[in-house]
Amino acid sequence: MPPTSRPLRKLGFLTIGLFDEADPRRGHESTLEIIELGERLGFDSAWLRHRHLQYGISSPVAVMAAASQRTSRIELGTAVIPLGWENPLRLAEDLATVDILSGGRINPGVSVGPPMHFDQLKEALYPDTADVEDFSYERVRRLLDFVRGEPATDFSGVEGFEVFSDRVQPHSPGLGRRLWYGGGSASSAKWAGEHGMNLLTSSVVKAEGPDESRDFAEIQLSHIRTFRAHHPDGEAARVSQGLVVIPTDSASPEQRAKYEEFARKRTPRTTSPQGPARLMFAPDIVGTSEEIAELLHAHAAFREIDEVAFALPFTFEHEDYVQILTDMATKLGPALGWKPAV
Helix, strand or coil, X not given: CCCXXXXXXXXXXXXXXXXXXXXXXXXXXXXXXXXXXXXXXXXCEEEECCCCCCCCCCCHHHHHHHHHCCCCCCEEEECCEEHHHCCHHHHHHHHXXXXXXXXXXXXXXXXXXXXXXXXXXXXXXXXXXXXXXXXXXXXXXXXXXXXXXXXXXXXXXXXXXXXXXXXCCCCCCCHHHHCEEECCCHHHHHHHHHCCXXXXXXXXXXXXXXXXXXXXXXXXXXXXXXXXXXXXXXXXXCEEECCEEEECCCCXXXXXXXXXXXXXXXXXXXXCCEXXXXXXXXXXXXXXXXXXXXXXXCXXXXXXXXXXXXXXXXXXXXXXXXHHHHHHHHHHHHHCCXXXXX
8 A cells, every 4th residue: 555545444335226116115125235234244334325306315314214223333324415405404303313313323415506407396396485595505504503503593491381492403412523515626625624514525526727637536636635724623624535436356247247338338428527517527446456446546535535435336236236345345445454343
């Protein structure tokens, strides 16, 4: 391992939790079984993607609640909840409740901005307030305040037989330190640092600034350094990287061919910034654990983090995820300096 690389301290994975519209229970059960497998393999965390009006997890908080009752140790996160769909006060109540039920294992990741296809769904989501909804960082700040115990009302006390609190109940001490911001820009990294959040990086960043010739890893590294420069914890501030990584050590020839084809089809988008937002995508990494470890040790951003939530590719089968997670835990993780949790 290069001397400037940090040994991997926390190994996690991210799943989108797809399901068949005709049989949604089966897909959700598969997701829960994958999380249970992750705990048995020693993973430190399992993260859920959030998908609205699609055939993926639309309510990750509910799925985390279910997973919390089928596991005892593994941390459970969201990557990420788009706050444009949420009321921060109500979400704070749900997150605190699940955190209490899990024994303090929840790591909520959030992002801001208008919901996708907002013009087509705003009448359903915000029929009376669509034109005045605030989708800025202010929405995150409200959530942070509620989770951290700031007053939500100026009323508290006893009214008749009922007792009222002026802050979100239940209050879960420590949850406020486990809130993550999913950011792919320098401004998001700075804001998250200034507000004492943790930073979720992924396989997508914005190509911004005068030097657009920098590669993905260099841009992501600049975001990590910006975040830590503005965080009260400095170099100790938590950052998790979420690249798509597919180890093939125990894969069958058919699985390897499928994985390589998946990555090949997605490679063209990694060659230049995409769309008006000038998004840059990291290449998917497919290969043996030894090959993947070598590539990661050379990755500029990976060399400055010690937590990951490797993203599982969507559209694969349950048995593919079992193979990938098993190889991650038994081969790739140790090659990166990680030790299974017990």
